[in-house]
Amino acid sequence: MKRFPVIGVLCVGAILGLSACSDDSSSPAEEATKAAADLCTDLNALKADNAKLKALNPANATKDQVKDAYEAVQKDWESVKENATQLKDAEREAVKSAAEDLKKSYQDLPGDTTGKDARTQLQPQIENLDQAATAAATGLRC
Secondary structure (H helix, E strand, O other), rough: OOOHHHHHHHHHHHHHHHHOOOOOOHHHHHHHHHHHHHHHHHHHHHHHHHOOOOOOOOOOOOOHHHHHHHHHHHHHHHHHHHHHHEEEEEHHHHHHHHHHHHHHHHHHOOOOOOHHHHHHHHHHHHHHHHHHHHHHHHHHOO
C-alpha cells in the first residue's frame, strides 16, 4: 500500500523535471504569427464595440450608455495600436533572424563546396527567409 504514494510522487517529480527542461522560447516567426493573431482579435473587438456604439438609438440612449460604449472603443483602439507595433517588431525580427540564419549557413559552408551542394544545403534558410519576407510584406488577413 505504501508503494503507490511513493510511485505517484516519483512520477509527478519526473514530469515536473522534464517540463522544466523543455524550451518554451518561440521562434521569431511564431512571435509574428502570435502578434498577427492578437492584432486580428483586437481589430475584431474594436469593430464590435464600435458597432455597439453605432447601434445606440439617439432617441433613448443615456449619456452613461454612450460613455461606456465610447470608452470600450477607446480601450480597443489602445490595444490595436500596441499590437500593431508588436506585429511590426515581430515581423522585422522574423526577417532579420531568417537573413542572419542564411548568412551563418553560407559562411559555415566548407571552401570546397560545389555550387549545387551549397544551393541544396542553403535551401531551408532560403525558404525561411522567403516566408518571413512574404509574411512581412503581405500584411494582415483577419
